[in-house]
Amino acid sequence: MTDLTQLYQQVILDHAKQRVGEGTLRAPSADERPAGFGSSHQVNPTCGDEITVEYGPVTGTEHPLVWDGSGCSISMASASVAGELLQEQGADGFRTAAPAFRELMHSRGKGEPDEDLLGDAAAFQGVSKFPGRIKCALLAWVAFEDAIAQAETTKE
Amino acid sequence: MTDLTQLYQQVILDHAKQRVGEGTLRAPSADERPAGFGSSHQVNPTCGDEITVEYGPVTGTEHPLVWDGSGCSISMASASVAGELLQEQGADGFRTAAPAFRELMHSRGKGEPDEDLLGDAAAFQGVSKFPGRIKCALLAWVAFEDAIAQAETTKE
Amino acid sequence: MDHLETTRVRGDFPLLERTVNGKRLAYLDSGATAQKPTCVIDAEQDFLTRSNAAVHRGAHTLAVEATDAFEAGRSAMAGFVGAAEEEIVWTKNATESLNVISYGFANASAGLGGSDAERFRLGPGDSIVVTQMEHHANLVPWQQLALRTGAELRWLGLTDDGHLDLTDLSEVVDASTRVVAFTHVSNVLGTVNDVPRLVERAREVGAFTVLDACQSAAHLPLDLHGLGVDFAAFSGHKMLGPTGVGVLYGRKELLDALPPVLTGGSMITTVTMEESGFLPAPQRFEAGTQPVAQIVGLAAAVEYMSEIGMDVIAAHERAIGAALLDGVASVPGVRILGPRDPAVRIGAVAFDVDGVHAHDVGQFLDAQGVAARVGHHCAQPLHRRYGITASTRASAAVYTDQDDVDQFVAALRGVRPFFGLDGGTP
Amino acid sequence: MDHLETTRVRGDFPLLERTVNGKRLAYLDSGATAQKPTCVIDAEQDFLTRSNAAVHRGAHTLAVEATDAFEAGRSAMAGFVGAAEEEIVWTKNATESLNVISYGFANASAGLGGSDAERFRLGPGDSIVVTQMEHHANLVPWQQLALRTGAELRWLGLTDDGHLDLTDLSEVVDASTRVVAFTHVSNVLGTVNDVPRLVERAREVGAFTVLDACQSAAHLPLDLHGLGVDFAAFSGHKMLGPTGVGVLYGRKELLDALPPVLTGGSMITTVTMEESGFLPAPQRFEAGTQPVAQIVGLAAAVEYMSEIGMDVIAAHERAIGAALLDGVASVPGVRILGPRDPAVRIGAVAFDVDGVHAHDVGQFLDAQGVAARVGHHCAQPLHRRYGITASTRASAAVYTDQDDVDQFVAALRGVRPFFGLDGGTP
Ligand SMILES: Cc1ncc(COP(=O)(O)O)c(C=O)c1O
């Protein structure tokens, strides 16, 4: 496998297209935010990629997570795997995985991902060989962590 | 002769000590300036050398020129030879000599001074080999020219 | 007009010999920063090993030699851009140059600089005009000036085909306008703007003109007196020179009246604890130790370009620009930003690949040895105007050759197929 | 503690091999600018021929390599001066650094920067304190800030033997004081100031501290966190690095709140035509293309000094300083400015030759191959304090050796006789 095909593994290209958790933001105004609601907007100033993540209480069958963003395939796939992780493992699982993902990203190609912990996010190992793309991969995770933390602190 | 002894010729060292035209400034306040009076203050910001030249109508035996300054031997000697020139040749003579002196200073050691025209100022030929000192040599001449020009324009 | 011997020229640029990802390097990011010829690198090294010293400050031999080299650089630059020596102020980059101008206006507006500086005062009711194609360096400082003074910031929009929209010129630039700041050449669209027309309109209303010459100085013959602008700014690193040095040009009479911005050593006359006097231009704007070795390097760059001839360079880059445009246009699913006519632009071509983000395009190109720039190129409003957030840009310089173009176009052709999209025949 | 092998060290500095006026060069002007070791020159050249590209902007391989080198430089500098990486901002020189701080305060005082920046606001009734030994770079910007905001400028005076006069410290720095800006080491007197005492007093009254570290960074071990100052400034070219690069240090929390000064590319988040958002530090203060090659060179300089060890360098320079002091004191008709105890100063010795102007002294020394600095050394108020307008200064660096000192002292002995004054035995 070349570095390029390691970077753009099929899992990543698929997530970039079929994005888990992507949807229409609820965007409640500041005074209408329910307790336990978090929202985070992050921008990569280098390329203008951006993402908004909302996390919080919902009624019925809706999932507490929804995100909307635009950016490169790495940043969008990264948001999708993060969304999948959150949906499958919940906030606690996500919080355990996030540091491992961050560490993997900074491993300069040398990290061995724990697939049980990271799920599809393990496919991002190849990204760590491309220092210029680490920010793309981490953008969504920063937003997810921030939104979750906000949701917890605004809980009654 | 080394470059250094050419720079510091005895004539120059003598003028630096026995300064022609140096004296106490009359320093009239702006509204007490007689017609035909000129005064110019010049500073070399690199080293802080400065000179003030006054030129204008006087009574009795006083000479219309007086200058006061502080600075290196080159700048003080240069003021002195300029003063001598002005005293001996008058304003017209000074005005003829000044461009020749300026040209000599910028000749990078290649100029041939006209001793009849320049008098003791011809000894400054060696200065032109030292680009860092040209400003020292010219400081007084700028002030003299300026003071004379002012004196002419304020004549009735 | 001589024809450029590209092979010989490329031999002067050691970096071009390197490989990237096992491939020949096709460096098409000269719009961001240019590579340096050996003569520039050598000039800096020579200076550092022979004459390095503080300038305008010492009487010793090294200091005199350094000062000579420093001022010779100013003289070379003045000749290169059609200015007088005292009109060339050294800065660290074009961004600093533009900030010095806008802070000069801000300082004047705050009452500094005395009556000489009154002409630079701005306030509520005045307007500053920029354009929608400006690099952030020629936009954000003017936003800040507007914020500080209460003046209104206005702008000229863009046409769909990448030109300044001048239909409303006489409404946008009106009697309230004090400054018109615009780029000579767009760093994204490549468009060469109609400077004479903008200068003419600014003069009609008595506004100052500020030209961002970053993308013209290395690519077109530049005659600042001829163009008649009041101020201009450009960077050494984009014109084959070192990083760390830029130029601020201003008409001498204006520079002497504009309040200084950075203050400190070497720009003063007399300093007491209470107050300070300032030198005239250019020293007025050159506080502290200047990038002397970089100026020496930049002077070598300017000599290098002059020897080739800026008309020869411009013709060469126009040809490369045409080849880039043709090549990009031949790839399906790719939209070119900016004018399609190579005669009205420089050899920098930005484009959008349908369905593939610029970052991914750049990554794929890099794997093929092609260095192109991706992102908003410090021109977010421009990208927004064309409905995108980022683009990919291939930009040429004197050393760019047809092989670079071919390698790039072949790589670009592979982008959409790699990302699972249709790459069919055009 | 190791002893410095001066001969080996001198071999690293190619410029020292040159002759001046047919004499061995004794370079004693390191206080103005230092010479560069081969490793610094090579690092720049290597970068330019291998990895030159725009940083933080491109995705291609060269851009990634350049960004790595750029950030590695920041990290090396942070380690060298005891700071965190995000606390190191690149500027073009110390003068810019000091201006960025003072303009940051000015911008905050003009209402920019929102509530975060309120803590930096100054106005009538507030005071700014400097000292009478400041270089113009750490004086004029504060005069300008006082002018702009209506704050009062105060200063600490000097004792006859070249120390800060701190008897009135608690009156000069009082409850009205918002900023205390002072030099670590005087560039004329060589005096090392009592930073802890000044910081302590500033903290008592809640004032910010700004340290001019220009004359300490290359000569003493520097621990900015340890000193506890809020901001600091110094230049690369004085610490064996290239011209064109300087450092602004600030405590992270303060840098993130201080309004930006130079605006443009690479320091923004989102830019629309109407307004812009700004990144946190250090990017907030790094608008436009940075002096990348120079930063790479400076990182090599910092590594070079670290390998020798700053304690070894300081000890070596203290010994050279003592030899300079002894030598100068042995010449009749020469008055030393500053303290006579080598333990409280660095190896920079300024003096006044009775009856001979500094310019003439420097010229005579130069003819003997000795490069010393003459003039007011950008410290006019200091010279005025000691009743002179100019002085001659011999200043050392890591490569200065006893031969330099001997050659200088022998030449100095010839000065008064050459100008026809008594040079008799001391
Ligand atoms: C104490 C001090 N402060 C500030 C400066 C200014 O440094 P620069 O000219 O590199 O900006 C210098 C050197 O000239 C200095 O010695």
Ligand SMILES: Cc1ncc(COP(=O)(O)O)c(C=O)c1O
């Ligand atoms: C049109 C234009 N203006 C301004 C700049 C800013 O130049 P610098 O980053 O060298 O200050 C650039 C380059 O980035 C540019 O292309």
